[in-house]
Amino acid sequence: MGKVILHATMSLDGFIAGPNDEMDWVFRYGGPDEIVHEAINTTGSVVLGKRTFESTVRQNQLPYGGTVKVPQFVVTHEARDAVTIGGLTFTFVTEGVECAVEMAKTAAGDKNVSLLGASIDQQCLRIGLADEILIHLAPILLGDGIRLFDHLGIEPIELERTKMVASTGITSIRFRVVT
Amino acid sequence: MGKVILHATMSLDGFIAGPNDEMDWVFRYGGPDEIVHEAINTTGSVVLGKRTFESTVRQNQLPYGGTVKVPQFVVTHEARDAVTIGGLTFTFVTEGVECAVEMAKTAAGDKNVSLLGASIDQQCLRIGLADEILIHLAPILLGDGIRLFDHLGIEPIELERTKMVASTGITSIRFRVVT
Numbered sequence: 224m225g226k227v228i229l230h231a232t233m234s235l236d237g238f239i240a241g242p243n244d245e246m247d248w249v250f251r252y253g254g255p256d257e258i259v260h261e262a263i264n265t266t267g268s269v270v271l272g273k274r275t276f277e278s279t280v281r282q283n284q285l286p287y288g289g290t291v292k293v294p295q296f297v298v299t300h301e302a303r304d305a306v307t308i309g310g311l312t313f314t315f316v317t318e319g320v321e322c323a324v325e326m327a328k329t330a331a332g333d334k335n336v337s338l339l340g341a342s343i344d345q346q347c348l349r350i351g352l353a354d355e356i357l358i359h360l361a362p363i364l365l366g367d368g369i370r371l372f373d374h375l376g377i378e379p380i381e382l383e384r385t386k387m388v389a390s391t392g393i394t395s396i397r398f399r400v401v402t
Numbered sequence: 403m404g405k406v407i408l409h410a411t412m413s414l415d416g417f418i419a420g421p422n423d424e425m426d427w428v429f430r431y432g433g434p435d436e437i438v439h440e441a442i443n444t445t446g447s448v449v450l451g452k453r454t455f456e457s458t459v460r461q462n463q464l465p466y467g468g469t470v471k472v473p474q475f476v477v478t479h480e481a482r483d484a485v486t487i488g489g490l491t492f493t494f495v496t497e498g499v500e501c502a503v504e505m506a507k508t509a510a511g512d513k514n515v516s517l518l519g520a521s522i523d524q525q526c527l528r529i530g531l532a533d534e535i536l537i538h539l540a541p542i543l544l545g546d547g548i549r550l551f552d553h554l555g556i557e558p559i560e561l562e563r564t565k566m567v568a569s570t571g572i573t574s575i576r577f578r579v580v581t
Contacts, residue, residue: 235535235537235561235577236416236551236554237415237549248558348543356414360539360575362560362563362577364527364551364556365558366553366554366557366558367555370416371415372414372416374545374546375415375543376545376546377543379427379542379543379544379545380542380543381541382414382541382542383541383571384541387568387573389563392563394563394566394573394575398414398541
């Protein structure tokens with residue numbers, strides 16, 4: 224069984240997007256590093272929130288640049304039929320994030336489930352669904368935007384750094400959630 | 403002339419202290435690394451806010467464990483005489499953070515000025531006084547507390563990673579503020 228991995232690029236001040244969902248800064252600091260390649264090769268499915276899905280479609284920036292052709296599960300309140308965009312099939316799940324993660328695990332098989340977007344990430348941390356956290360730390364202070372770890376309202380969660388790569392301007396760090 | 407360096411230990415979710423100024427987690431992940439030693443050896447003075455000063459005294463945790471015997475400048479609204487605690491002399495500056503940093507630069511000579519505490523750090527970033535940012539990233543999600551980079555209300559500030567050390571549980575990263 225694969226892992227459930229919170230995967231995000233974050234500014235040093237903790238944002239994953241600007242105030243209007245701007246993501247352009249993410250690509251400024253060099254090409255994908257070894258940890259990105261590893262993530263791409265081991266991702267078997269993706270769970271994302273409705274806002275992330277809509278921003279993704281609007282900005283024409285599919286998860287992993289559309290290169291990882293795996294099932295995508297969108298957590299939403301609005302029931303709708305699955306859509307296929309750029310070869311990726313998005314299934315809309317109205318039964319909540321736990322159900323979406325369960326579906327994603329089944330779809331991923333031995334591979335990992337990637338969690339994308341602040342809302343999904345925070346929900347999964349709160350209910351203990353995330354096994355790992357994979358952060359690409361960008362050398363920028365954005366000043367404002369969408370925070371990856373907004374006040375979580377949780378007891379502290381201990382992590383263990385398991386890998387680190389700093390081959391581009393980005394510092395990529397992989398953590399295990401210590402349960 | 404030395405540099406003005408924002409120096410902090412931060413949880414992965416961006417906090418430098420818990421909701422009640424708790425700092426115990428900071429010391430959990432191994433002894434000081436090479437970047438800490440370098441900072442200790444090159445610090446010529448310290449600027450801190452009143453809240454940081456009071457928390458420091460209350461928790462009996464002097465800046466750098468009291469081992470760096472350099473002048474300390476406390477930015478405050480309340481005029482009071484300098485005090486010496488544990489061999490460190492704290493001078494209270496009521497003319498604002500710019501004045502305190504100027505006094506600290508003079509006191510530091512060729513060495514660096516360390517900025518300690520979220521309020522001072524944010525003020526110095528907003529007015530462009532910080533030359534470098536030195537972060538010790540702790541492997542923990544605190545969930546709540548005092549954020550190092552609270553919504554700064556600034557235009558994005560580009561950084562450049564100049565050094566990184568991961569010899570303990572902490573990941574220490576040094577950035578230059580790109581002006």
